[in-house]
Amino acid sequence: xxKESEERRTRFQPGALRLRAExxxxxxxxxxxxxxSTGFFAAHEVAVAVELVQERLHRGPAxxxxxxxxxxxxxxxxxxxxxxxxxxxxxFDLYWIVVHNEFRGRGxxxxxxxxxxxxxxxxxxxxIYVETSSRDQYAPTRRFYESCGYVxxxxxxDFYAPGDAKIIYSRQM
Amino acid sequence: xxKESEERRTRFQPGALRLRAExxxxxxxxxxxxxxSTGFFAAHEVAVAVELVQERLHRGPAxxxxxxxxxxxxxxxxxxxxxxxxxxxxxFDLYWIVVHNEFRGRGxxxxxxxxxxxxxxxxxxxxIYVETSSRDQYAPTRRFYESCGYVxxxxxxDFYAPGDAKIIYSRQM
Numbered sequence: 134x135x136k137e138s139e140e141r142r143t144r145f146q147p148g149a150l151r152l153r154a155e156x157x158x159x160x161x162x163x164x165x166x167x168x169x170s171t172g173f174f175a176a177h178e179v180a181v182a183v184e185l186v187q188e189r190l191h192r193g194p195a196x197x198x199x200x201x202x203x204x205x206x207x208x209x210x211x212x213x214x215x216x217x218x219x220x221x222x223x224x225f226d227l228y229w230i231v232v233h234n235e236f237r238g239r240g241x242x243x244x245x246x247x248x249x250x251x252x253x254x255x256x257x258x259x260x261i262y263v264e265t266s267s268r269d270q271y272a273p274t275r276r277f278y279e280s281c282g283y284v285x286x287x288x289x290x291d292f293y294a295p296g297d298a299k300i301i302y303s304r305q306m
Numbered sequence: 307x308x309k310e311s312e313e314r315r316t317r318f319q320p321g322a323l324r325l326r327a328e329x330x331x332x333x334x335x336x337x338x339x340x341x342x343s344t345g346f347f348a349a350h351e352v353a354v355a356v357e358l359v360q361e362r363l364h365r366g367p368a369x370x371x372x373x374x375x376x377x378x379x380x381x382x383x384x385x386x387x388x389x390x391x392x393x394x395x396x397x398f399d400l401y402w403i404v405v406h407n408e409f410r411g412r413g414x415x416x417x418x419x420x421x422x423x424x425x426x427x428x429x430x431x432x433x434i435y436v437e438t439s440s441r442d443q444y445a446p447t448r449r450f451y452e453s454c455g456y457v458x459x460x461x462x463x464d465f466y467a468p469g470d471a472k473i474i475y476s477r478q479m
Contacts, residue, residue, distance in 0.1 A: 181392050219354050222467040260464065287460030289474065291433065294395040301462065 150241075151204040152248050160202065161186050163209045170234040173270070182229055185214055198228070201248050203241050210236040213245040215253070215261070223259035225249075230263075246281055254306040261306070267298035278302045323414075324377040325421050333375065334359050336382045343407040346443070355402055358387055371401070374421050376414050383409040386418040388426070388434070396432035398422075403436075419454055427479040434479070440471035451475045 161183060168174055168182045189198040197219065203211040211232040218224040227249060232241045253261055263283060265274050279285075283302035292299035334356060341347055341355045362371040370392065376384040384405040391397040400422060405414045426434055436456060438447050452458075456475035465472035 175393075178393050218465075220351050221465060224465055259468070262462075262465075286462055287474065289435070289459055289476065292391075292394060292397055292435075295432070301460065303462065 149206050150244070152244070153202050153204065154200060154252070156186065156189050156200050156202075158190060160200070160209070160212075161190070163202075164212060164231075167210070167212060167231050167233045168229075171231060172234065182214075182231070185228060199252075201245055201252075203232075203245055205236065211241040211245055213249050215249050217258070218262070223257055225253045225258050225261045227261055227263040242277060243281060250304070250306065259306055261304050263302045264299050265302070266293050267300055268293075275300065275302075322379050323417070324380075325417070326375050326377065327373060327425070329359065329362050329373050329375075331363060333373070333382070333385075334363070336375075337385060337404075340383070340385060340404050340406045341402075344404060345407065355387075355404070358401060372425075374418055374425075376405075376418055378409065384414040384418055386422050388422050390431070391435070396430055398426045398431050398434045400434055400436040415450060416454065423477070423479065431479055434477050436475045437472050438475070439466050440473055441466075448473065448475075 164186050165179060165183050168179050174182070185196075185198045186200070188196045189200065197216040198214055199216050201213045201215075202209045212229070213227065213231075214229040215225055215227045218226050227246070230242055230245055230249075232239075232245075250261060261283075263278055265271050265278070267288070275285075279302075281304070283304045285300050286303045287301040289299040289301075291297065337359050338352060338356050341352050347355070358369075358371045359373070362369045362373065370389040371387055372389050374386045374388075375382045385402070386400065386404075387402040388398055388400045391399050400419075403415055403418055403422075405412075405418075423434060434456075436451055438444050438451070440461070448458075452475075454477070456477045458473050459476050460474040462472040462474075464470065
C-alpha cells in the first residue's frame with residue numbers, strides 16, 4: 134500500500150497502476166513511443182532501446198534483458214529494462230528507465246525502480262549499477278538516482294564524447 | 307618490422323605471423339579451444355566468449371563485435387574481440403584478448419592489442435576501455451595492460467563477486 138503522502142504526490146489512484154514483467158510484441162512500438170516522447174534521446178539511442186525489446190522477444194529471458202512495464206488504466210506509460218551482468222555473482226545493470234512525457238512527475242520512475250530492486254533482491258542480487266552522463270541535461274536523472282539511494286562510484290572522463298563523462302552509480306541491496 | 311630484441315623474445319619468425327579481421331565459422335571452435343587452453347576461465351565465461359563469435363557470424367559487424375585473429379603458420383593461436391561502445395562518440399571496449407596457452411610469452415597479446423589500437427585510431431576512435439578483476443589471478447593481466455599504456459581509471463568494489471572488484475582501464479588514442 135502507498136502511504137497517503139505518496140499517494141497524493143503520485144496523483145493517480147493506486148488501483149489504476151499495474152506493473153507487469155511480461156514482454157509483448159506490442160511493447161516494441163510502445164517502448165519506442167515512450168522513449169521518443171521524452172525528447173531526450175537521439176535517434177541512435179532510441180534504436181538501442183527498441184533493440185533490447187526485440188532481443189528479449191527473440192531470445193526470451195536468456196537475452197539477459199528483463200523488463201518492468203507500468204500500466205495506468207491499461208496504457209503502458211513507463212518501463213524499466215535491467216538484467217544480470219554476465220560473469221558476475223549478483224550484479225545487475227539498470228539499462229533504461231523511462232516515463233512517457235505526459236506521465237512524468239507522478240512517481241512512476243520511483244515505483245518502477247523500487248520494483249526492479251525488489252525483484253533483484255528476491256533473486257539474490259547484491260548490487261544494481263546504473264550509468265549516466267555528466268552533462269547538464271542529465272542533472273535531473275542524477276538527482277533521481279541519488280534520491281533513490283544510489284551512490285556515484287566512478288567517473289570516466291570523456292566516455293560518451295569529449296567533455297561528456299560517464300558516471301557509474303550503484304546501490305547495494 | 308620487429309626489433310631484434312623483440313624478435314628474440316617472441317621466438318617466431320615475423321613472416322610466420324598473420325593478423326586477420328575476417329571471422330570464419332571455424333572460429334567458434336577455435337575461440338573455444340584458445341579460451342579453454344588457458345585454464346583461466348570458468349565454463350560460463352567460455353560460453354560468453356564463444357557467444358560473441360556466434361553473434362558476430364550471425365549479425366555481421368552490426369553485432370558490434372570486431373575481431374583480430376593471430377595466425378602462426380596458418381594456425382589461429384590468439385585473438386582479440388573489441389567494438390565500439392553504443393551511444394558514445396569514439397569509445398571502444400576491448401572485450402577479450404586471449405593467447406593459446408602453448409603460445410604465451412611470445413608477445414602475441416601485445417601485437418594483437420597494438421593492431422586493435424591501430425584500427426580504432428584509424429577509425430577515429432578516441433579511447434579504448436578494458437575491464438578486469440582485482441583478484442590475484444589477474445595480476446599478470448593488469449601488469450600487461452599497464453605495460454601497454456593503460457591507466458586504471460575506476461574501481462567498482464565487489465562488482466564480480468564479494469571481494470572481487472572490477473578495475474576499468476583506459477587508454478587514450
